[in-house]
Amino acid sequence: MDPVFLSRLQFAVATLFHFIFVPLTLGLSILVAIMETRYVRTGNSEYKKMTKFWGHMFLINFVVGVVTGITLEFQFGTNWARYSKYVGDIFGSILAIEATVAFFLESTFVAVWFFGWNKLKPGTHAICMWLVAIASNLSAFWIIAANAWMQHPVGYEIRGGRAELTDFLAVITQSYAITNYLHTIFAGYVVAGFFVMGVSAYHLLKKNEISFFTKSFRIALVFSLIFSISEVFMGDIIGKEVAKLQPEKLAAVESQWETQKGADFSLLLIPDEKHERNSVELFNIPNFLSFLAKGDWNAEIRGLKSWPPADRPPVTAVFASFRIMVGLGFLFILLTIIGWFKRNRLESSPIYLRIMLYSIPLPYIATLLGWIVTEVGRQPWIVYGVLKTVDASSPLAGSQVAVSLGAFIILYSGLGAIAIWLMARHAKHGPETV
Amino acid sequence: MLETIWFLLWGLIWGIYFMLDGFDFGLGILLPFIARSDKERRVIYNAMGPFWDGNEVWLITAGGVTFAAFPTTYAVMFSTLYTPLLMILFALIIRAASFEFRSKIAGLSWKSFWDACLFIGSLAPALLFGVAFANIFRGIPFDNNYVFQGNLLTLLNPYGLLGGVLFIALFLVHGSIWLAIKSDGNLQLKAKTAASSIWIFLLVVSVVFLGCTWFATPLYKNYLGNPILFILPLITVLALLATRLFIFQNSFWKAWTASSLTILTAVLFGIVGLFPNMYPSSIDSTLSLTAFNSSSSPLTLKIMLGVVLVMVPIVIAYQTWAYHLFSGKIDEAMLSSKESY
Numbered sequence: 001m002d003p004v005f006l007s008r009l010q011f012a013v014a015t016l017f018h019f020i021f022v023p024l025t026l027g028l029s030i031l032v033a034i035m036e037t038r039y040v041r042t043g044n045s046e047y048k049k050m051t052k053f054w055g056h057m058f059l060i061n062f063v064v065g066v067v068t069g070i071t072l073e074f075q076f077g078t079n080w081a082r083y084s085k086y087v088g089d090i091f092g093s094i095l096a097i098e099a100t101v102a103f104f105l106e107s108t109f110v111a112v113w114f115f116g117w118n119k120l121k122p123g124t125h126a127i128c129m130w131l132v133a134i135a136s137n138l139s140a141f142w143i144i145a146a147n148a149w150m151q152h153p154v155g156y157e158i159r160g161g162r163a164e165l166t167d168f169l170a171v172i173t174q175s176y177a178i179t180n181y182l183h184t185i186f187a188g189y190v191v192a193g194f195f196v197m198g199v200s201a202y203h204l205l206k207k208n209e210i211s212f213f214t215k216s217f218r219i220a221l222v223f224s225l226i227f228s229i230s231e232v233f234m235g236d237i238i239g240k241e242v243a244k245l246q247p248e249k250l251a252a253v254e255s256q257w258e259t260q261k262g263a264d265f266s267l268l269l270i271p272d273e274k275h276e277r278n279s280v281e282l283f284n285i286p287n288f289l290s291f292l293a294k295g296d297w298n299a300e301i302r303g304l305k306s307w308p309p310a311d312r313p314p315v316t317a318v319f320a321s322f323r324i325m326v327g328l329g330f331l332f333i334l335l336t337i338i339g340w341f342k343r344n345r346l347e348s349s350p351i352y353l354r355i356m357l358y359s360i361p362l363p364y365i366a367t368l369l370g371w372i373v374t375e376v377g378r379q380p381w382i383v384y385g386v387l388k389t390v391d392a393s394s395p396l397a398g399s400q401v402a403v404s405l406g407a408f409i410i411l412y413s414g415l416g417a418i419a420i421w422l423m424a425r426h427a428k429h430g431p432e433t434v
Numbered sequence: 435m436l437e438t439i440w441f442l443l444w445g446l447i448w449g450i451y452f453m454l455d456g457f458d459f460g461l462g463i464l465l466p467f468i469a470r471s472d473k474e475r476r477v478i479y480n481a482m483g484p485f486w487d488g489n490e491v492w493l494i495t496a497g498g499v500t501f502a503a504f505p506t507t508y509a510v511m512f513s514t515l516y517t518p519l520l521m522i523l524f525a526l527i528i529r530a531a532s533f534e535f536r537s538k539i540a541g542l543s544w545k546s547f548w549d550a551c552l553f554i555g556s557l558a559p560a561l562l563f564g565v566a567f568a569n570i571f572r573g574i575p576f577d578n579n580y581v582f583q584g585n586l587l588t589l590l591n592p593y594g595l596l597g598g599v600l601f602i603a604l605f606l607v608h609g610s611i612w613l614a615i616k617s618d619g620n621l622q623l624k625a626k627t628a629a630s631s632i633w634i635f636l637l638v639v640s641v642v643f644l645g646c647t648w649f650a651t652p653l654y655k656n657y658l659g660n661p662i663l664f665i666l667p668l669i670t671v672l673a674l675l676a677t678r679l680f681i682f683q684n685s686f687w688k689a690w691t692a693s694s695l696t697i698l699t700a701v702l703f704g705i706v707g708l709f710p711n712m713y714p715s716s717i718d719s720t721l722s723l724t725a726f727n728s729s730s731s732p733l734t735l736k737i738m739l740g741v742v743l744v745m746v747p748i749v750i751a752y753q754t755w756a757y758h759l760f761s762g763k764i765d766e767a768m769l770s771s772k773e774s775y
Contacts, residue, residue: 052772063534066487067527071520073497077512078519081580084512088505089730093738096498099491100745104753108488112756115484117773119759162505164731394513395581404520411524415531422538432772 001398004390007079010405012375014071016368017412021065021419023367026140026185027192027223028058029133034219036126050216053431054196055129057423059114064419066107068412073099079401083382083392090156090165091146094172098142106135140188141181148177150383151374152245163386176245179238180374186231187370190332191363193224197339198360199427201353204346209430214346221339228332235329236292242377243293243301246384248311249377251304252318254289258303263289271315276305311380318377321369328366335359436735440503441712441725443742445705447499449698451492452563452601453608456697457690458486460609462529462556463602465549468613468628474621475549477764479533479775481616484760486533488753490526502738506728507712514574514582515566518589522559529555537775560605561598565589568597571651571704573716583717593650600643603636604700607677608693614686616764629681629689640674640700653707666706670699 032055039047073095076084084092112120113128120128155170156163165171200217203209243250250256255271255278256263265288270280287297294301304312335356342349382389461478469475500508512519528551536548572593575583610629614622644667647653657663673695680689708714712728715721729735768774 060534060538063487063530066490067530070490070494070497070526071523073494073501074512074519074523077497077501077508078516079513081509081513084501084509085506088501088508089734092498092501092503092505092508093730093734096495096502096738097741099495099498100741100749103494104488104491104745104749107491108749108753108756111484111487112759114773115760118767118771159731165734165737168733168737394509394516395579396513396516400516404516407520407524411527415527418531418535422535426538 001402003396003398003401004393006398006401006405007393007396008389010079010401010408011072011075013405013408013412014068014075015375016371017416018065018068018072019368019371020364020416021061021068022140023184023188023191023364024061024195025058025065025136026188027190028054028061028195029129029136030189031192031196031219031223032058033126033129033133035216036129040122040126046212046215049431050212051129053212054216055113056426057199059110060419060423060426062110064415068415071408079394079396080382080392081394083387086162086387086392087149087383088162090149090153090163090171093165094142094146094149098139098146102135102139102142106132106139109135137185140185141177144181144184145172145177147374148174148180151180151378152176153383153386158386163383176241179234179241183231183234183238183370186227186234187363187367189227190224190231191367193220193227193336194332194356194359194363196220197224198357201346201356202427203430205350205353205357207347210347212431217339217346218343221336221343224332225336225340228329228336232329232333235326239293240295246378247302248304248307249313249318249373250293251302251307252313252315252377253322253373254293254301255315255319256289256301256303257305259300259306260303261290261300262287262298263293263301265289265292269319271319273315313377313379318373321372321376325366325369325373328362328369332363332366436732436739437725437729438710439739440499440729440735441705441709443739444496444499444503444712445702447492447496448705449701451489451496452604452701453694453697454489454492455486456560456605457608457612458482458489458529459556459560459602460605460607461613462552462609463560463606464609464613464628466553468610468621468624472545473769475545476537476769476775477617477621478613479536479552480764480768481613483533483775484756487530488756490530493526499738499742503730503735504712504723504725504728505730507723510576510580510723510728511570511713514576514580515589516582517586518562518566522562525555525558525562527555528552529559533775557602560602564598564601565594566597567601567701567704569594570713571597571647571653571708573651573714573719573722575716576721577715577717578721593646596639596643596646600636600639603632603639604693604697606632607636608690608697611677611681611686611690611693614681615690615761618763626681626684626686630678633678633681637674647707651707653704656707656709663706666699667703670696670703673699 032051035047035054036051039051109128109131113125113132116125116128149171152174153163154174155165155167157166197217197220200213200220203213204217242253255269257276257278264284264286266281267283267285268280269278272279290299290301291297293299304315338352342352346353378384380388380390382392461482465475465478469478532548532552532555536545569589575588577583607629610625610632613625614629617625673692676692677689677696680692710724710726711722712725713723
């Protein structure tokens with residue numbers, strides 16, 4: 001068995017699993033902090049009940065995110081030794097900064113928050129939740145900045161057979177880092193918003209704790225409405241950046257084979273990688289792809305065929321992931337706008353509530369697909385234009401990686417199943433009286 | 435110079451990690467032997483409750499600074515120690531899960547399952563970290579392609595295992611003292627008894643380990659060349675003796691401080707002996723990775739030094755505040771609250 005392929009698979013399993021839990025942490029920490037702040041401001045115990053109910057869910061989710069994050073950090077060394085050696089000067093330092101600046105803060109204060117209800121003044125206690133929220137969102141920045149450097153390396157020079165840092169600020173302030181960061185945290189906010197709305201919908205359908213869940217739903221609705229719209233705008237900005245900085249990724253995302261001026265956009269398209277064409281292209285919007293990618297109806301879009309086959313990313317997976325992600329992104333806007341009009345009569349909208357309940361997984365799916373577009377779309381490079389994935393692995397035997405991959409799958413399935421079961425159980429049970 | 439400073443910081447961060455998470459490991463291993471009722475088990479879980487996560491971040495930081503400051507060491511160390519390292523990570527995952535999940539369901543078999551996970555999740559990292567560091571002191575069989583010539587059993591040689599047993603003994607004493615701080619009555623008495631009897635075992639293992647180190651590793655070379663350095667193991671020995679004295683006097687906070695110092699200086703003893711090596715090859719010493727041939731560029735080392743010198747004191751300040759906030763004993767009120775494990 002090919003150790004590089006297995007290592008890629010293992011990294012994909014570990015990252016995607018990690019990123020089931022992270023987005024909820026990013027968004028729910030803020031929602032819980034908002035709820036607790038309202039409790040402190042108004043003294044209304046319903047908000048305290050809310051803080052505890054959603055906070056409980058947050059904690060189960062949080063711990064899985066934490067423990068699966070550690071394996072990611074160490075996997076760069078275990079499975080991608082040549083990568084680590086080549087880029088550690090830049091990439092490693094960003095990860096180390098993440099730990100010292102953000103992760104300590106998050107992990108210390110999440111415990112103070114959980115155990116500290118009776119030890120701290122209400123205001124101080126709420127500040128702890130804000131610190132957790134700020135730290136997790138700060139932590140995401142460093143991770144995304146590191147990833148952005150893999151997509152678009154800047155501020156470095158190749159010296160002595162490795163990439164060495166020459167401009168730290170360029171690395172952390174490049175627009176790819178900022179835009180992808182915002183895109184990622186907004187995705188997390190939509191995940192959390194839909195999660196809270198979905199669980200609330202479950203109880204509203206059962207006419208259970210109507211006031212409590214109507215309030216929860218509305219807080220999450222406003223949050224989701226703002227960020228699902230912002231998310232699509234961010235997506236558009238990133239699309240234009242990809243067109244400029246990673247043209248082969250754009251070509252794969254759109255399954256564009258020929259270099260063309262004024263390229264059309266097909267609403268229905270099925271790529272045929274084997275014959276380097278699309279087997280179906282229907283409902284064309286003339287010149288629209290050029291406009292989307294470059295903001296100019298007649299701009300030239302470079303086609304996949306202009307790169308040798310070995311330098312192209314896999315098209316079907318990237319294309320399909322992207323299309324579904326974008327479709328879901330618009331669906332989230334639609335669902336939250338409908339919610340906005342129904343916000344004052346939620347209990348009498350059972351169909352909408354049922355849709356929202358079953359929509360809980362959708363933002364998760366969109367987020368994971370986004371990572372597939374980003375990471376698979378960068379292939380065959382691990383650091384775009386600098387280092388190929390095949391040259392980045394550790395000198396391991398295939399059997400070694402096969403065993404660890406099996407262990408990852410078994411352990412993570414068990415862990416995920418238990419965490420999701422515990423969260424579902426708590427969600428169904430509803431809030432405790434405080 | 436930058437490399438030397440980073441080498442010492444690297445050792446210090448590993449030392450702090452073992453000093454802090456060490457008592458968690460010790461308590462996890464001790465749990466099945468010392469706790470006779472669910473209440474006693476819960477005292478142990480809650481004694482670690484507010485701390486284990488913050489402690490574990492020191493490991494992430496240790497990994498992170500290895501990556502940032504010594505990328506070649508990070509790459510070769512982590513890939514050649516592939517199997518034991520992943521075993522440690524998996525163990526840490528089930529340990530964390532046992533903290534967070536055990537209290538969520540009332541059933542007896544559910545709780546025993548997580549107790550078993552906590553035990554394994556504490557024993558395996560304590561043992562394997564000890565094995566790994568002892569083997570690094572000896573030298574690791576990797577060749578000029580950075581390929582590990584051996585398997586897990588290669589690492590489980592007598593000296594490696596002795597290192598593992600030493601770590602377990604250090605952590606058991608450390609954890610028992612922490613339990614004595616956090617509990618009272620019968621459990622505190624049991625914790626004290628455990629601490630003082632395991633201390634004797636620790637003393638024996640330490641002496642044997644230091645003796646074997648003379649024959650199995652080149653660690654003493656730096657000390658013989660620079661006898662002033664012997665002050666470091668001297669502090670370790672004094673701290674170890676003081677630990678026993680303070681346990682005897684029922685001054686558990688002082689005993690814990692002494693035990694912390696024992697662990698910290700024991701780790702530093704090894705690291706200073708290793709210098710300038712970070713990851714020596716036992717096949718060919720010219721392949722050994724040192725602080726100088728595996729480090730990052732001066733710019734990265736400088737930036738990271740700035741980050742660490744600013745952030746680590748801040749981290750230590752708020753973690754100390756958190757330790758202070760939860761320094762009280764685990765009492766009935768705490769155990770009957772919903773905000774507990």
